[in-house]
Amino acid sequence: MKRLSPKIISRALLYIRTLESLIENGAEFISSNLLSSVTGLTDVQIRKDIAAFGKVGKPRVGYDAQELKHFLEDFVTRNTAHVALFGVGNLGKAIIRYPEFQNQKIKLVAAFDVDKAKVDKEISRVPVYDIARAPQIIAQTRAEIGIIAVPKEAAQSVADMMVKSGLKGIVNFAPINVTVPGHVTVRDIDLSIEFLSLFCDLKR
Amino acid sequence: MKRLSPKIISRALLYIRTLESLIENGAEFISSNLLSSVTGLTDVQIRKDIAAFGKVGKPRVGYDAQELKHFLEDFVTRNTAHVALFGVGNLGKAIIRYPEFQNQKIKLVAAFDVDKAKVDKEISRVPVYDIARAPQIIAQTRAEIGIIAVPKEAAQSVADMMVKSGLKGIVNFAPINVTVPGHVTVRDIDLSIEFLSLFCDLKR
DNA sequence: TAGATTGTTAATCGATTAACAATC
DNA sequence: TAGATTGTTAATCGATTAACAATC
Numbered sequence: 001m002k003r004l005s006p007k008i009i010s011r012a013l014l015y016i017r018t019l020e021s022l023i024e025n026g027a028e029f030i031s032s033n034l035l036s037s038v039t040g041l042t043d044v045q046i047r048k049d050i051a052a053f054g055k056v057g058k059p060r061v062g063y064d065a066q067e068l069k070h071f072l073e074d075f076v077t078r079n080t081a082h083v084a085l086f087g088v089g090n091l092g093k094a095i096i097r098y099p100e101f102q103n104q105k106i107k108l109v110a111a112f113d114v115d116k117a118k119v120d121k122e123i124s125r126v127p128v129y130d131i132a133r134a135p136q137i138i139a140q141t142r143a144e145i146g147i148i149a150v151p152k153e154a155a156q157s158v159a160d161m162m163v164k165s166g167l168k169g170i171v172n173f174a175p176i177n178v179t180v181p182g183h184v185t186v187r188d189i190d191l192s193i194e195f196l197s198l199f200c201d202l203k204r
Numbered sequence: 205m206k207r208l209s210p211k212i213i214s215r216a217l218l219y220i221r222t223l224e225s226l227i228e229n230g231a232e233f234i235s236s237n238l239l240s241s242v243t244g245l246t247d248v249q250i251r252k253d254i255a256a257f258g259k260v261g262k263p264r265v266g267y268d269a270q271e272l273k274h275f276l277e278d279f280v281t282r283n284t285a286h287v288a289l290f291g292v293g294n295l296g297k298a299i300i301r302y303p304e305f306q307n308q309k310i311k312l313v314a315a316f317d318v319d320k321a322k323v324d325k326e327i328s329r330v331p332v333y334d335i336a337r338a339p340q341i342i343a344q345t346r347a348e349i350g351i352i353a354v355p356k357e358a359a360q361s362v363a364d365m366m367v368k369s370g371l372k373g374i375v376n377f378a379p380i381n382v383t384v385p386g387h388v389t390v391r392d393i394d395l396s397i398e399f400l401s402l403f404c405d406l407k408r
Numbered sequence: 409t410a411g412a413t414t415g416t417t418a419a420t421c422g423a424t425t426a427a428c429a430a431t432c
Numbered sequence: 433t434a435g436a437t438t439g440t441t442a443a444t445c446g447a448t449t450a451a452c453a454a455t456c
Contacts (some may be wrong), residue, residue: 005446007447013394013396014397032413040381042449044450047415048449050414050415051416056414057413059415060411060412060455061412061413061414081399081400089301090297091298094297094298097293098379099379100396101396105396145403168406169406171402175303176225185405187398187401189398190217190218190221191304191393192217192309194375195285195287195375196217196280196281197210199373200208200213201210209422235437246424247437251437251439252425252439254438261437263430263437264431264436264437265436
């Protein structure tokens with residue numbers, strides 16, 4: 001199978017989310033047209049995406065909603081993503097409580113902080129450890145992805161520790177570029193860039 | 205000037221951020237090559253982006269760091285973005301305290317919540333109001349962008365209220381698609397999609 | 409069958425990269 | 433001048449859209 005772009009993967013996740021809510025409302029078969037009107041994407045793109053995943057629908061009927069949802073889920077996440085959170089401030093807590101993290105596809109297995117007052121407790125059933133224990137805990141829990149939710153001053157040293165602990169992917173919320181070896185993938189989420197970029201769009 | 209894509213705007217914001225830290229370290233002139241090695245983008249793309257903004261550099265010397273930074277800032281944000289936050293839970297608080305919101309380009313002018321215990325207080329100097337007062341406060345503060353940081357069940361009704369209040373842009377953190385009239389721009393940030401999409405990348 | 413819907417092939421569009429000319 | 437760096441034109445690449453054939 002050819003390599004699928006992150007874009008198409010993101011859309012697949014959007015389809016899953018949309019299918020879930022349509023199924024809740026009793027939908028059994030779903031046309032690309034319906035998905036189109038709910039998601040705002042074009043029907044052609046949706047059919048093309050679904051075809052790229054290798055799923056076929058029924059002309060005149062559409063796609064079996066349940067089947068498509070399971071198929072996409074299967075495809076997108078064969079296993080569960082094990083995630084470790086670094087930094088249990090407001091952002092960290094917001095992430096822990098983020099509703100979509102309650103599902104099976106993403107499992108937050110551990111959180112780390114330097115604040116002794118926070119360690120050795122649980123937040124929403126996620127254990128919080130002293131950051132010094134990261135390598136050990138990450139090995140135990142087999143976490144693959146780390147989240148940087150610490151102040152930007154600490155971001156690089158946390159990233160170094162993540163690399164040392166063997167994490168393969170990093171989602172970075174600190175507004176700073178962290179440097180990591182080539183075998184580690186970083187996804188930056190700079191909230192202020194999202195806002196400014198939207199603002200610039202509005203101005204044209 | 206031709207319409208610039210959100211992508212190039214995002215990169216401009218990345219350049220600004222990078223320039224800031226290079227200037228802090230004493231840099232005066234900066235080549236596309238240096239920016240390239242810090243940002244991970246190619247030097248050609250950086251030159252092309254800068255040229256698209258209409259800025260010229262000096263062959264053999266590079267770009268005046270200060271000048272370029274100011275130029276990009278000017279270009280990217282002629283005015284300040286006035287932002288209103290809906291929902292003062294963990295995520296909302298994290299956003300209020302997000303360091304980049306302390307700068308002049310994005311000003312969080314008001315926050316809203318339904319919880320009476322939270323209203324009529326301030327968090328990091330941002331006043332929190334009862335959500336019923338949104339239309340009035342938004343008109344007063346001339347906010348243009350709203351942030352949805354409420355539970356997903358409340359997201360659509362908050363979006364409706366934002367539209368009614370005259371906001372032109374919405375950044376939506378709730379993992380649900382909100383429906384708005386065509387003149388309102390929505391930017392979705394679904395944290396779980398970011399994670400899963402990174403996870404899928406790692407698996408290939 | 410007729411009509412709705414999928415699936416695919418070709419065309420378009422936009423963004424990135426490569427090659428190289430211009431300039432200090 | 434020579435060499436480093438910018439800026440631009442052309443080529444490539446990938447993603448989206450349009451057109452239409454296939455199918456139930």
